[in-house]
Amino acid sequence: MKQILCLGDACADIVIPYGAAKSGSSVFPEFTFGGTAANTASGLGRLGADCAFLGKAGDDYFGRAMKNALQTDGVNTDDFILDINLSSVLILVVLDEKNERFPFIMPRENPSHLQLFDEDIPDRLLQQVSFVHTTGLMLFEEPAAGTVCRFLEKCAACGIKVSLDINLRIETLQQNRDRLFQAIETVDYLLGSGIDEFAPLTGISDPLEAARSLVTDKRTIICRMGDLGSVVMDRNGEFACEAFQVKVADTLGAGDAFNSGFLWALARGENFQFANRAGCAAAAINISKSGARNCPNELELLSFLAQ
Numbered sequence: 001m002k003q004i005l006c007l008g009d010a011c012a013d014i015v016i017p018y019g020a021a022k023s024g025s026s027v028f029p030e031f032t033f034g035g036t037a038a039n040t041a042s043g044l045g046r047l048g049a050d051c052a053f054l055g056k057a058g059d060d061y062f063g064r065a066m067k068n069a070l071q072t073d074g075v076n077t078d079d080f081i082l083d084i085n086l087s088s089v090l091i092l093v094v095l096d097e098k099n100e101r102f103p104f105i106m107p108r109e110n111p112s113h114l115q116l117f118d119e120d121i122p123d124r125l126l127q128q129v130s131f132v133h134t135t136g137l138m139l140f141e142e143p144a145a146g147t148v149c150r151f152l153e154k155c156a157a158c159g160i161k162v163s164l165d166i167n168l169r170i171e172t173l174q175q176n177r178d179r180l181f182q183a184i185e186t187v188d189y190l191l192g193s194g195i196d197e198f199a200p201l202t203g204i205s206d207p208l209e210a211a212r213s214l215v216t217d218k219r220t221i222i223c224r225m226g227d228l229g230s231v232v233m234d235r236n237g238e239f240a241c242e243a244f245q246v247k248v249a250d251t252l253g254a255g256d257a258f259n260s261g262f263l264w265a266l267a268r269g270e271n272f273q274f275a276n277r278a279g280c281a282a283a284a285i286n287i288s289k290s291g292a293r294n295c296p297n298e299l300e301l302l303s304f305l306a307q
Contacts, residue, residue: 002050002128002129002130002131003050003051003052003076003128003129003130003131004044004049004050004051004052004129004130004131004132004133004263004267005051005052005053005054005125005128005129005131005132005133006037006038006040006041006044006051006052006053006054006075006133006134007037007053007054007055007121007132007133007134007138007148007151008035008036008037008038008054008055008113008134008135008137008138009035009036009037009038009055009089009113009135009137009138010033010034010035010037010038010053010055010057010066010070010080010089010113011033011034011035011038011057011066011088011089011090011091011113012031012032012033012034012062012065012066012088012089012090012091013031013032013033013034013090013091013093013292014029014030014031014032014090014091014092014093015029015030015031015032015093015095016029016092016093016094016095017029017030017095018094018095018096019095019096019097019098019099020095020097022097023097031065032291032292032293033065033066033069033292033293034091034253034292034293035055035066035089035113036135036137036165036167036255036256037053037055037133037134037135037137037138038053038055038066038070039253039256039257039260039292039293040133040165040256040259040260040263041053041070041073041075042069042070042073042075042260042293042295043256043257043259043260043261043264043282043286043293043295044075044260044263044264045070045073045074045075046073046074046260046295046296046297047260047261047264047282047295047296047297047298047301048074048264048297048298049263049264049267050076050267051074051075051076052075052076052077052078052079052129053070053075053076053077053079053080054079054080054120054121054125055080055081055113055116056080056081056082056083056086056112056113056115056116056120057080057081057082057083057086057088057089057112057113058082058083058084058086058087058088058112059082059083059084059086060082060087060088062088062090063082063088063112064082066080066088067080067082073293079120079121079122079125081120083112083115086110086112086115087107087112088112089105089106089107089111089112089113090105090106091103091104091105092104092105092106101252111141113137113138113144114138114141114142114143114144114145115143115144116138116143116144116147116148117143117147118147118150118151120147121147121151126154126155126158126160129160130160130161131160131161131162131163131263131266131267132151132152132155132160132161132162132163133162133163133164133165133259133263134148134152134162134163134164134165134183135164135165135167136164136165136166136167136168136180136183137167137168139168139179139180139183140168140172140175140179145179146179148183149179149182149183149186152164152183152186152187153186155186156186161188161189162186162187162188162189163187163188163189163190163191163259163263164183164184164187164189164190164191165191165192165255165256165259166180166190166191166192166193166197166198166201167192167197167255168180168197169196169197177201180201184214184219187219188218188219188220189219189220189222189266190214190219190220190221190222191222191224191255191258191259191262192211192222192223192224193207193223193224193225193226193255194207194208194210194211194223194224194225194231195207195225195226198210198211198214198221198223201214202214207223207225208223208225208231211223211231211233212233215233215234215235216235217235219234220232220233220234220272221233221234222262222276222279224255224258225243226243227243228242228243229241229242229243229280230243230258230276230279230280231276232272232273232275232276234272239272239273239276240276241273241276241277241279241280242280243280243283243284244280244281244284244304245284246284246285246287246288247288248287248288249287249288249289249290250287250289250290250291251287252290252291252292253286253291253292253293253294254283254286254287255283256286256292257279257282257283257285257286257287257294257295258279258280258282258283259279260279260282260295261275261278261279261280261281261282261283261295261301262275262276262278262279262282264278264282264298264301265278265279277305278301278305281301281304281305282295282296282301284304285300285301285304
């Protein structure tokens with residue numbers, strides 16, 4: 001099978017336990033990895049899928065560490081560009097006394113993952129990959145927004161399956177509808193949160209009705225509903241899966257883990273019902289541990305589904 005290409009953002013997360021330090025605990029900052037597209041690629045790699053990541057970061061300590069982490073998870077990083085003229089994106093996550101997260105992004109101007117140009121995406125990928133997954137986070141600033149839209153249009157013309165995780169919140173959705181809808185026109189699978197994304201995107205208050213309004217003959221909608229599970233919708237019907245009950249340690253990266261499980265199942269040739277369950281299971285396993293990248297391997301996921 002040809003590769004799944006994850007196109008998008010990668011960043012380094014530095015978690016600062018300010019609340020614990022303030023109370024006198026002996027704690028230290030924690031360095032982890034993030035970025036929604038990179039998280040999805042990481043999960044696919046752990047699940048054993050043939051996956052590649054295309055993105056851009058700085059040729060610095062953080063960029064090299066991000067690239068090495070993806071390689072460790074089994075992801076092809078030949079097209080993960082490290083640019084000496086850019087600084088990798090860092091997310092400083094401050095934890096207060098209640099472990100509430102307060103993220104600060106740096107640099108705020110011209111972040112590296114959005115400095116993506118047409119020439120950064122080799123034409124050979126149109127023969128190399130059978131599936132492309134990307135994120136709405138790439139669609140709200142040039143040059144990346146135009147670059148990604150043009151590439152997705154090429155993919156659609158070549159018969160390459162395209163999936164897009166909206167991954168934008170209401171304040172951003174109001175700013176970037178043109179590029180987002182340009183991208184949506186190319187996709188086969190549109191994933192998002194019913195409450196946070198499909199409802200504000202369409203102006204329809206009921207999240208499931210909002211998601212249904214976007215179904216077409218070509219486009220399947222995957223509506224994630226948090227602790228209510230998720231629903232896959234196409235012209236042939238709907239396939240719902242309740243959320244698996246686990247003790248939640250951290251919800252960070254839950255949607256990305258769902259994407260990994262869902263896309264892994266599709267790559268195996270599974271039907272939507274199984275793919276939806278695989279996505280929910282991967283998300284459940286991920287949130288049972290702290291951090292964004294706790295997607296299981298294939299054996300762990302299949303064992304979880306068999307319970």
